[in-house]
Amino acid sequence: MEWEKERELTKRAKKGDEGAFEDLVRAHQRKLYNYIYRLCENHDDAAEITQKAFVKAYFSLGNFRGDSLFRTWLFRIALNTFRNHVRDEGRRKHQTLDGLDPPAQEKTFSMMVQKEERKKLAEAVQTLPERQREAVVLRVHEEYSFNEVAGIMGCSVGAAKASYHQGVKKLKESIRGDE
Amino acid sequence: MTCNRTDITQQLPDLLAGNLRGEEAGRLREHLETCSFCAEEYRVLSRLAALEVPEPKAGFFDGLPGKVTRDIREEKTVSRARFRLPAIELNWKVGLAAASLAAAALLVFLLPKTEPVLVQKPDDNVPLISVAMGFETNILTESDYKISDVSDALEFEVELTEDDLMEITGAFLFGGIEYMDMDADALLLFEEELGSIPQRS
Numbered sequence: 001m002e003w004e005k006e007r008e009l010t011k012r013a014k015k016g017d018e019g020a021f022e023d024l025v026r027a028h029q030r031k032l033y034n035y036i037y038r039l040c041e042n043h044d045d046a047a048e049i050t051q052k053a054f055v056k057a058y059f060s061l062g063n064f065r066g067d068s069l070f071r072t073w074l075f076r077i078a079l080n081t082f083r084n085h086v087r088d089e090g091r092r093k094h095q096t097l098d099g100l101d102p103p104a105q106e107k108t109f110s111m112m113v114q115k116e117e118r119k120k121l122a123e124a125v126q127t128l129p130e131r132q133r134e135a136v137v138l139r140v141h142e143e144y145s146f147n148e149v150a151g152i153m154g155c156s157v158g159a160a161k162a163s164y165h166q167g168v169k170k171l172k173e174s175i176r177g178d179e
Numbered sequence: 180m181t182c183n184r185t186d187i188t189q190q191l192p193d194l195l196a197g198n199l200r201g202e203e204a205g206r207l208r209e210h211l212e213t214c215s216f217c218a219e220e221y222r223v224l225s226r227l228a229a230l231e232v233p234e235p236k237a238g239f240f241d242g243l244p245g246k247v248t249r250d251i252r253e254e255k256t257v258s259r260a261r262f263r264l265p266a267i268e269l270n271w272k273v274g275l276a277a278a279s280l281a282a283a284a285l286l287v288f289l290l291p292k293t294e295p296v297l298v299q300k301p302d303d304n305v306p307l308i309s310v311a312m313g314f315e316t317n318i319l320t321e322s323d324y325k326i327s328d329v330s331d332a333l334e335f336e337v338e339l340t341e342d343d344l345m346e347i348t349g350a351f352l353f354g355g356i357e358y359m360d361m362d363a364d365a366l367l368l369f370e371e372e373l374g375s376i377p378q379r380s
């Protein structure tokens with residue numbers, strides 16, 4: 001979405017325009033869902049957290065100054081929502097496939113290999129301590145700079161770098177010999 | 180096996196994403212050819228970046244904006260509360276306060292003293308004062324809103340949004356509302372605004 005269009009929509013949403021906010025949700029929902037999914041590898045949780053994060057964002061619009069991108073601001077809110085969710089759950093639920101598309105009828109061999117590989121690596125990401133996982137996902141998948149990662153995580157740039165490097169180191173170790 | 184070139188390792192995700200300019204990208208690729216530590220890291224990052232998020236069920240993204248809006252509306256409704264709009268003497272003060280409030284109070288004043296009076300449920304977005312103003316036209320129709328005539332005043336119970344509360348706070352300050360019985364959440368909001376709430380004696 002163009003920056004100006006987004007600015008206009010946030011302005012209108014701030015004044016209580018529900019349609020404008022729905023447009024913002026439509027524009028960002030896929031990105032936000034994917035981001036949260038990568039943090040929890042679970043559709044139900046990702047769907048719930050995404051929805052909650054948007055609601056929270058709506059009621060926090062008054063704090064959105066527009067000096068950062070809406071997406072970056074939204075990601076910060078969503079990360080806090082995710083952290084609260086994890087805390088409230090106590091432990092993360094096991095993967096449920098309920099909300100996902102049913103597997104295709106004919107599975108090719110390469111798809112199965114891909115799936116196996118996906119599972120292994122995704123599991124390795126899930127075993128990372130939370131902060132390290134957050135830093136890796138934000139840096140690698142969301143392509144944020146370390147400054148932005150720190151802003152979203154609410155920590156220093158040094159801490160963000162350290163979390164990232166520790167996370168990558170662990171990932172390397174856990175899949176080494178697997179290639 | 181290690182590498183102390185943190186300037187390189189920190190930029191590997193940018194190289195992967197294609198966010199580096201030619202010169203910079205070239206510098207990193209050169210390093211990757213001679214450093215097995217960074218080369219391994221780059222391979223791991225590549226595999227990681229290639230992980231795709233499974234597509235949710237069809238319709239999930241179509242339905243999400245509506246769900247968000249529904250939750251927002253629900254959250255705006257903070258609580259139920261009972262109000263009493265007083266009769267003649269106080270209505271004069273209300274009349275001075277604001278035109279809409281005056282109109283509301285006037286309608287209250289004009290209502291026949293029968294009980295209970297039913298008022299049609301207004302649209303979700305109609306603030307309470309508008310409800311009050313709608314007494315005349317909506318009177319004695321089917322409703323969720325129960326209004327009972329209590330001697331010289333009206334009592335009614337409604338679902339409130341935060342915006343309603345602010346408006347009612349204004350009405351209260353100008354004497355448009357005699358007392359309120361509220362649940363804990365609404366009470367808290369009001370106390371933040373007013374300090375305390377007079378209760379029915």
Ligand SMILES: [Zn+2]
Pocket residue numbers: 182183184187210214215216217218
């Ligand atoms: Zn190196």
